[in-house]
Amino acid sequence: MSSNLPTVLVIDDEPRSLETLRRTLEEEFEVLTAENAAEAEGILEREWVQAILCDQRMPGETGVEFLSRVRDRWPEVIRIIISGYTDAGDLVEAINRAGIYQYISKPWHPDKLLLKLRNAVDLFHLQRQNALLSTELKLRPETVAEDLEGKRRLxxxxxxxxxxxxxxxxxxxxxxxxxxxxxxxxxxxxxxxxxxxxxxxxxxxxxxxxxxxxxxxxxxxxxxxxxxxxxxxxxxxxxxxxxxxxxxxxxxxxxxxxxxxxxxxxxxxxxxxxxxxxxxxxxxxxxxxxxxxxxxxxxxxxxxxxxxxxxxxxxxxxxxxxxxxxxxxxxxxLPPLRDRPKDIAVLAHSLLDDLQRQLGKRVDGISRETLACLEAYHWPGNVRELQNELKRMLVLAQDAILGAELLSPRILQGADEEGTDDLAIVSQTEGSLKERIESLEARILKETLIRHRWNKTRAAEELGLSRVGLRSKLERYDLEKVDGMEELKSTGRAQ
Incomplete structure (x- = not known):
């Protein structure tokens, strides 16, 4: 037939039921209809049918009797019985004798009927693919063995x-x-x-x-x-x-x-x-x-x-x-990732390679500033957390290099060896109030500058400072040396 839709054969001796079924299925399937078993058998000899939907109670021959013959002659066709009678004996006979895939009771729901027909057609194609693979395995045992051995080596x-x-x-x-x-x-x-x-x-x-x-x-x-x-x-x-x-x-x-x-x-x-x-x-x-x-x-x-x-x-x-x-x-x-700071750069590049293959998105590398932040963070979730962070950065990336501005706030704000958060800094028992506030202020300055890619004008605007005031604080907290990473980020790739 010319249609690319899967073909379903519907058999029912009641014309109204046959027409209702045809209208329900015709948008998704090429529907062939028959009012009796003899007519249906003639269609099967001429057409390539993937699934049969057959009424159980028909004059002369029941649906199970007909589908039992279909099972012998066309075993690959998926067989479904539809009936207004849910007799347990019929169910057992249908399954054992005719190899029925589904037993649908009347009155049926259109959506459920369509779903079962879709699954039946999928099963038909899977069976054919399995048969083709089995044939190929028989014809090419040496090639299959070589493929398996290659996968084992990998x-x-x-x-x-x-x-x-x-x-x-x-x-x-x-x-x-x-x-x-x-x-x-x-x-x-x-x-x-x-x-x-x-x-x-x-x-x-x-x-x-x-x-x-x-x-x-x-x-x-x-x-x-x-x-x-x-x-x-x-x-x-x-x-x-x-x-x-x-x-x-x-x-x-x-x-x-x-x-x-x-x-x-x-x-x-x-x-x-x-x-x-x-x-x-x-x-x-x-x-x-x-x-x-x-x-x-x-x-x-x-x-x-x-x-x-x-x-x-x-x-x-x-x-x-x-x-x-x-x-x-x-x-x-196994040591936690916080005890493996020298491994983080190597791990990050290896994980990024895998993620690029998974997501189908390419970048040129990771900036040295980003690696510095990753190495300073304490990683309570260990390698799994590092992998998730890199995945997030790769999804958000618009440049060729993964810059530190893509990092999650918790990593930018918590990038210290002990992994202390802002509240812990303020509430620590050592140091004067002035020293504690200054420590927190330095972290806020660094995090803001990184997010703005060390654009001092934007950072000063966000913090409510003048550019001169921001410069003064950078000098005070010795953050100018971090500012030099802007050049590393913009000129090259991660080392």
């Missing part, structure tokens, strides 16, 4: 302990990377500790992709995000009907990761009751899905992570000591 390189963990030459992360390199090849459990956003999952992936299990799966689960029952289902799987909402069988992450690595993030958040279940799995190397009496052996390496002090949790009785020693054969502590 993953290994990305998460390599030496190249994948971004840091400066004199970084305190060098010791961490050396420990990852030494521990990764051995099949022992590892506990990665550190504040939120320090890169614990990145460390876990580095352990996996530099281990003997590198060709196996790596699966991750945030243990603090789910209640016990759902967490048990996620990790160990469940049988159909094991709990309310368990409409189908589910394979757990431990079974999916067989031969590979399971990363359990925020393990310090799990309840004492679930700690017992997890300990049993780690000790015995076997799982039992919820609702099942059968146990399944699994071979996994466990890497756990936490932002809590688990030793303190053990002493307080909130975390089982035997589980702690089971998951912490080795412990790797």
């Amino acid at each position: 993953l290994q390189q990305r998460f390599d302990w030496d190249q994948g963990i971004v840091r400066g030459p004199e970084s305190c992360m060098n010791g961490v990377c050396d420990l990852v390199r030494r521990v990764a090849p051995y099949d022992v459990s590892v506990l990665v500790s550190g504040e939120s956003g320090t890169g614990k999952e990145l460390c876990a992936r580095a352990l996996h992709y530099n281990s003997l299990r590198r060709d196996g799966p790596f699966v991750a689960e945030n243990c603090g995000a789910l209640p016990d029952e759902l967490l048990e289902s996620e990790l160990f799987g469940h049988k159909r009907g094991a709990f309310t909402g368990a409409s189908e069988e589910r394979v757990g992450l431990f079974e999916l990761a067989d031969g590979g690595t399971v990363f359990l993030d925020e393990i310090g958040e799990i309840s004492p009751a679930f700690q017992v279940k997890l300990l049993r799995v780690l000790q015995e190397g076997e799982i039992r899905p919820l609702g099942s009496n059968q146990r399944r052996m699994v071979d996994v390496r466990v890497v756990a992570a936490t932002n809590r002090d688990l030793e303190a949790e053990v002493r307080a009785g909130r975390f089982r000591e035997d589980l702690y020693y089971r998951i912490a054969t080795f412990t790797i502590n």
Whole structure:
């Protein structure tokens, strides 16, 4: 047919119903109609149909009987039954005998009917794509194997302990990377500790992709995000009907990761009751899905992570000591970003490269003034906060260089090594009132000048100062040397 719309065949022995269905569907579909099974079969032999909408009660032959024949001759066509009778026996027969995709009851709602037809057509195209891919896999097994091996090599390189963990030459992360390199090849459990956003999952992936299990799966689960029952289902799987909402069988992450690595993030958040279940799995190397009496052996390496002090949790009785020693054969502590000032410039450029690919927006680099502000900030959210800040700057950027005026106010105002805010400066116990006010005034001056790209006229107008008055304060607080960064920002790229 000449139309580019997907084709749907509608079968109903009542002309009024047929016409109503046609009018409902014709804006989105090429609609073919038939009043009986014989007429419909003739259309299927001539036309390329993606989905069939068939009435169940028809003279001579039911919809299920007709669609059963369609299933044998045209199995790729998506089959839908529509009926004013919701007999349970009809439903079971339709699903089992004719492979029905949907059972729609009369009276139907137009929007819901359209949605189900759209989904049916999407399913038809997905099935055809899957068939084509399966054929290609059979015809080109060597090429597919090469592609998979290439992707494995890229993953290994990305998460390599030496190249994948971004840091400066004199970084305190060098010791961490050396420990990852030494521990990764051995099949022992590892506990990665550190504040939120320090890169614990990145460390876990580095352990996996530099281990003997590198060709196996790596699966991750945030243990603090789910209640016990759902967490048990996620990790160990469940049988159909094991709990309310368990409409189908589910394979757990431990079974999916067989031969590979399971990363359990925020393990310090799990309840004492679930700690017992997890300990049993780690000790015995076997799982039992919820609702099942059968146990399944699994071979996994466990890497756990936490932002809590688990030793303190053990002493307080909130975390089982035997589980702690089971998951912490080795412990790797990741330092917070505030302790890695020499890494910030390297990290910023690496993160910016990734963000430019993600957002499809290019810039030439980061100004030295911006890097100075980033290095002075205390980063309570660690690397994740740095990534979000760079993403914000890239979205807002209109120039080739990411200038400091794009930085969030909290970074411009809080750019000091201790991370003290304005209120803390005023309320500190040391120094006279005059000294405290002057410290706050210097920060306000610096933040305002940066936002205005060191345009003294605009900064003075905002602060209600004359240009001479602003110059006097800059000299008083020794901020003239910062003003020199204006030249660096305007003349070149980040070093």
